[in-house]
Amino acid sequence: MTQKQIARELGLAVSTVSRALTGQPHVGEATRKAVLAAAERHGYRPNAVARALRRRETRMIGVVVPDMLNHFYAACTTVLQESFEDHGYGMLLAVTGNDPQRERTALARLRDAQVEGVVLVPSATPRSTGPLDLPVVEMIRTSGRTQVDTVQCAEHETAAEAIGHLASLGHRRIAVIAGEPEFSTTRERVAGARAALAGLGLPPARVLTRDHTRAWGTEAMRQLVTGEEPPTAVFAASSELALGALHEAQRLGIGIPGRLSLAALGNTDWFDVCRPPVTACAQPLAEVGMISAQILLSRLAGARRSPSHIRVSGRLVVRGTTSAPGARRDGDRPREASGASADGPANSPTGGLG
Amino acid sequence: MTQKQIARELGLAVSTVSRALTGQPHVGEATRKAVLAAAERHGYRPNAVARALRRRETRMIGVVVPDMLNHFYAACTTVLQESFEDHGYGMLLAVTGNDPQRERTALARLRDAQVEGVVLVPSATPRSTGPLDLPVVEMIRTSGRTQVDTVQCAEHETAAEAIGHLASLGHRRIAVIAGEPEFSTTRERVAGARAALAGLGLPPARVLTRDHTRAWGTEAMRQLVTGEEPPTAVFAASSELALGALHEAQRLGIGIPGRLSLAALGNTDWFDVCRPPVTACAQPLAEVGMISAQILLSRLAGARRSPSHIRVSGRLVVRGTTSAPGARRDGDRPREASGASADGPANSPTGGLG
DNA sequence: CTGAAAGCGCTTACAG
DNA sequence: CTGAAAGCGCTTACAG
Structure with a gap:
């Protein structure tokens, strides 16, 4: 019709x-x-296609993320999608798997499709593409491009907060497990951790860097714990890394937090249900998505101001994987301490049921 | 240019x-x-817009899912995206939050955008929209529409397998916690569980149904366990429900699997890292996405055969939350039993480190 | 091999 | 208030 x-x-x-x-x-x-x-x-x-051609506006926005299986990006993307929908924009989604080549072709396709703007989580910091001559918001990571709006987590401060927490418990040998060094997030987290240690007069951390896989979390934990002078606390720079590290510590029979404290940057559903629940910095994913959408929408509405560079702060959630060094017992919080393992209902606060 | x-x-x-x-x-x-x-x-x-108008093909496919935060849909969507990209199609993503109203408007917008096909996870079974006169694949759930290709998990069989596992351990009082009764998935899971019990000559299960939230998992577990004749085993029809249920059991000091066994339908990252690791049926999410994409692409290539109705089987992963009823000790597997709690390195297989 | 023309479906000055 | 015309950028018969 x-x-x-x-x-x-x-x-x-x-x-x-x-x-x-x-x-x-x-x-x-x-x-x-x-x-x-x-x-x-x-x-x-x-027919939206005909209308787009004639009006020269597609009312489409491109979103380019590394990986939708990662809760990190899924959360931001969900908020983006809703914001765009509310403002009458459709969302074209592309996934890069952190491959700069895929990122380039994705951006080219989005441009071909005449999207009016792009939200991008850049794969690598040395920018992989030339300018796009349309509004771009870099989200979470940054490519180093300066003439572009960016919305990031306060990685530096958050990492410092985690280190501060561990130090305040009395830890002095604190190690860091981190992901891809070419990501701006990784570099900032490591820098934040280092700065915090220096500020506290503590020895520099041993930093193990590679990628954000669970396998690397496992491997790095093994290295740390079997090396000389093993740390008393580990800061894992992502939830995946923390997962691998925790798993390996458990496999090696290293009591957490009794023998080793573990703090993660990046929160997840299961952090408060696993045993012990994991101390972690919750990142403001929804806010990051929301603000990214707002900035892009304001650009599409014609805003001409110079690029915004927003940082949103997370907050530390202290759970059960961190305690003073050398403590023999685990540090589970009272109402979550029972039932999961051999100690059974004996020390259960409610007594449980027959 | x-x-x-x-x-x-x-x-x-x-x-x-x-x-x-x-x-x-x-x-x-x-x-x-x-x-x-x-x-x-x-x-x-x-200019892809001009080309689309002229050629009357946009090379765009619409994907409509309830929720990208749910690993379930995120996994399928990721595979879809890759398949479509490989075949030169872009993906327009819409999220419904299981709201039939949002679903309707999402489908209308996709049609307006002249997408060439749609992959849809329908919100409710009584179909919420009229025919779309373009290829549609219903994924995971079905709306009851018969003239449409469907790709689903073998929910019935998988639920039956979980029940069979619990029964084979000796459980006779098995309860079911399930989600929204208007979803085809829920109905099939419940039916599968019931059929399995009947086939084994066991008493019918107590079935608690409401929604897929963690809160409902918690609440339902509380009801089951504080009611008369509490079950010795619970089958939670989704990972979110299992999470809530596990949490609540732990809070009430009910040893799992010592006092209560728990099996989930739907696997997740953290199921093998939490304490105890959760026995679950892993669903073939990647295959479901892959096959959905293949079917849709074949339709776009002109395939005229009658609608396919595919079922893909999952597999049961036995971990630590299921054991024979009445067992006093937890049933963690040896290599994962240590370190997480007060039992410390004493029974650690590796001895651990100083 | 190359060009002029028509047209995809819609919008928008420009006349009337 | 309404219509005829031009045009968004591209493709495709149809002539030459």
Whole structure:
């Protein structure tokens, strides 16, 4: 069903039909009603492709993320999607797997599709693409491009907070497990941790860097714990790393937090249900998505100000994997301490059931 | 940069430029080279919107899912995205939050955008929308529409397998916690569990149904365990429900699996790292996504066969939350039993470190 | 081999 | 208020 067909049916010109349909003035009341009725009757819907070509606006936004399986990006993307939808924009999603090549082709395709703006989590910091001549917001990570809006977590401060927490418990030998050094996030987390240690007058951390896989968390933990002078506390710079590290510590029979404290940057659903629950810095994912959307939408609305560089702070959630060094017992919080393992209902606060 | 501009620059007709650019025959070698060179020089890229309008194909596919934060859908969507990308299709993503109203508007918008096909996880079983007159694949859930391809997990069989596992350990009082009764998945899981019990000659299960939230998992577990004749085993029909249920059991000091066994339908990252690790049926999410994409792509390629209704089987992963009823000790597997709690390194297989 | 023309479906000055 | 015309950028018969 097209405007042309409606026009023919009613003996009108397509231009008149178009005006009636788009609610413009200068259309006779009777004509308007007739057009609307015909449209309704035939279930007419404007062809967005034709409209986009003519108006030169697609009302589409491209979103480029490394990985939708990562809760980190899934959370931001969900908020983006909702914001865009609320403002009448559709979302074209591309996934890069952190591959700069895929990122380039994704951006090229989005540009071909005439998206009006892009939210991008850049794969690597040395920028992998030239300028895009359309509004871009870099989210979470940054490519070092300066003429672009960026919305990031306060990685530096958050890492410092985690280190501060461990230090305040009395730890002095604190190690860091981190991900890909080419990500801005990794570099900032490591820098934040180092700065915090220096500020506290503690010895520099041993930093193990590679990637954000669970396997690396496992491997790094093994290295730390079997090396000389093993640390009394580990800061894992992502939840995946913490997962691998925790797993390995448990496999090696190293009591956490009794023998080793573990703090993560990046929170997850299961951190408060696993045993012991994991102390972690919760990142403000929803806010990051929300603000990214707002900035991009304001650009699309024509805002001309110079690039914004936003940092959103997370907060530390102290759970059961951190305690003073050398403590023999685990540090589970009272109401979560029972039931999960051999200590059974004996020390259960509620007594449980037969 | 448009074909028109290239044509003007080279003193050619746009039709010639178009033919050269699209690699059609009947273009002089010299002309072709000149066009390609000019295109390269100016960084020409075809306008996909114009091309779509003219060719009447957008090379876009719509994907409509309830929630990207749910690993369940995120996993399928990731595979879809990759398959579509490999075949030159872009993906337009819409999220419904299981709201039929949002689903309707999402589908309307996708149709307006002239997507060539849709992969849909329907919100509710009584179909919420009329036919779409374009290829649709219903994934994971089904709306009851019969003239549509469907790709689902073998929910019935998988639930039965979980029940069979619990029964084989000796459980006779098995309860079920399930999600939204209007989802086809929920109904099939419950039916599968019931059928399995009946087939084994066991008493019918107590079935608590509401939604897939963690809160409901918690609440349902509380009801089961504080009621008369509490079950010795619980089958939670999703990982979120299992999470809530496990949490609540732990809070109440009920030893798992010593006092109560728990099996989940739906696997998650943290199931093998939490204490005890959770016995669960892993669903074939990647396969479901892959097959959905294949079917849709074959339809787009013109396949005319009658609707396919595919079922993909999952597999049960036995971990630490299930054991024979009445067992006093927890049933963690040896290599994962240590370190997490007060039992410390004493029974650690590796001895651990100082 | 190349060009002029028509058209995808819609919008928008420009006349009347 | 309404219509005829041009055009968004591209493609594709149809002539030459």
